[in-house]
Amino acid sequence: MAVAANLPSDETPSLEPLIRLVGDDLSRVNARIIEYMHSPVALIPQLAGHIVAAGGKRLRPMLTLAAARLCDYDGDRHVSLAACVEFIHTATLLHDDVVDESDLRRGIATANAVWGNKASVLVGDFLFSRAFQLMVADGSLEVLRILSHASAVIAEGEVLQLVTSNDTGTTEESYLEVIRSKTAQLxxxxxxxxxxxxxRPAEEADALEAFGLNLGIAFQLVDDMLDYSARQAELGKTVGDDFRDGKITLPIVLAFARGDDEEKAFWRRTLEDQQQEPDDLAHAQMLLRRHGALEATMERAREYGARALESLAPFPAGPVRRALDEVVAFCIARAF
Incomplete structure (x- = not known):
C-alpha cells in the first residue's frame, strides 16, 4: 500500500501514536465539550451526550491538536477550537441521521430514533450555536472565517447529496464534489x-489544509467502499445502508458506467425507484465485484492518501509528522 510505505512492513497502521501525542490536550477538549453541552433544558445535554458518547475516535479535533503541535504552538486556543470542530461534526451527524432516516449509528440507536426528528434537529442547531460561541470567544476573524466557511460548505454538500440521491446519472465529479463539501471540508x-x-506562514496553512482535504476525501471513499464489503460487518456496522437508502456513491457510479443495459435497469429499479427485493443487495455486490468498482474506489482512496502525504513535505520529520503519516495509512487500512 503506497500510503503506508513509511511504516515498517510488520506494523499495522494505528491512531495510537497520534492519541499518545495529543492525549493530554484531547482530555481538555473533552472537558470543554462537556462544559459547552450544559444547558438548563435537560433534553439538550441528554441528547447531545448520547451522540457524543456514541461518537467515533475524535479524529477531526485530534487533527486540530496535531496541526498546532506540528507548528510548535504553545498556547491553549487550539483546545477550544478543537472542541468547536467536534461540535460542528456532531451537529452535522444529528442532521444527517434525520435526513437519512437512520435508526442506528455505529450499532447504537440514533438520537432521532430515541427522541424523534424534531428534538434531533433542534439540538443539532444548539451545537452549531455553541460552535459559533467558541469561535467568537477565540476572537480571531481568520478562525471565524475558516470555520464559518466550512459550516456553509458542509451544508451545501448536504443539499447537493440530497439532489443527487437516487440519481444513477450522477457523474464521478459530482460525487467527488459532494464528499469534498460534506466530509473533507471539515x-x-x-x-x-x-x-x-x-x-505560521500562509504556505504552511495551505499545506495543512490540503492535507486535511485529501485525507477527508480518502476517508469517505473508504467508507463508501466499506458499505458494500464484508469488512463492514467485522467493524460492527451494517452492510448495505447506502444501497437501501439509494445513495449514489463512487462504487455505484463506476459499476453503472461499466454495466450493460440489463445491469443499468437493475440499478435504476433498486436505487432510483427504490423497489428492492431481498436478494438485491447480494446481486449489487456481485455487480460491483464484476466491474472492479470496489477495487477502483480503493485505488482512488490511495491516490488521495498519497496527495495528503505529499502535502506534509514542508514540515520536518519527527513524531508529529510520523503520526499524521500513520493517520493516512490507518484510514486506508480500515478496508482490509
Whole structure:
C-alpha cells in the first residue's frame, strides 16, 4: 500500500501514536465539550451526550491538536477550537441521521430514533450555536472565517447529496464534489486552524489544509467502499445502508458506467425507484465485484492518501509528522 510505505512492513497502521501525542490536550477538549453541552433544558445535554458518547475516535479535533503541535504552538486556543470542530461534526451527524432516516449509528440507536426528528434537529442547531460561541470567544476573524466557511460548505454538500440521491446519472465529479463539501471540508478546516493560531506562514496553512482535504476525501471513499464489503460487518456496522437508502456513491457510479443495459435497469429499479427485493443487495455486490468498482474506489482512496502525504513535505520529520503519516495509512487500512 503506497500510503503506508513509511511504516515498517510488520506494523499495522494505528491512531495510537497520534492519541499518545495529543492525549493530554484531547482530555481538555473533552472537558470543554462537556462544559459547552450544559444547558438548563435537560433534553439538550441528554441528547447531545448520547451522540457524543456514541461518537467515533475524535479524529477531526485530534487533527486540530496535531496541526498546532506540528507548528510548535504553545498556547491553549487550539483546545477550544478543537472542541468547536467536534461540535460542528456532531451537529452535522444529528442532521444527517434525520435526513437519512437512520435508526442506528455505529450499532447504537440514533438520537432521532430515541427522541424523534424534531428534538434531533433542534439540538443539532444548539451545537452549531455553541460552535459559533467558541469561535467568537477565540476572537480571531481568520478562525471565524475558516470555520464559518466550512459550516456553509458542509451544508451545501448536504443539499447537493440530497439532489443527487437516487440519481444513477450522477457523474464521478459530482460525487467527488459532494464528499469534498460534506466530509473533507471539515477535515481541511480542522487542519488549517493549527498553523493559523500558531501564526505560521500562509504556505504552511495551505499545506495543512490540503492535507486535511485529501485525507477527508480518502476517508469517505473508504467508507463508501466499506458499505458494500464484508469488512463492514467485522467493524460492527451494517452492510448495505447506502444501497437501501439509494445513495449514489463512487462504487455505484463506476459499476453503472461499466454495466450493460440489463445491469443499468437493475440499478435504476433498486436505487432510483427504490423497489428492492431481498436478494438485491447480494446481486449489487456481485455487480460491483464484476466491474472492479470496489477495487477502483480503493485505488482512488490511495491516490488521495498519497496527495495528503505529499502535502506534509514542508514540515520536518519527527513524531508529529510520523503520526499524521500513520493517520493516512490507518484510514486506508480500515478496508482490509
Amino acid at each position: 477535515f481541511a478546516a480542522a487542519c488549517r486552524i493549527g498553523p493559523v493560531v500558531a501564526g
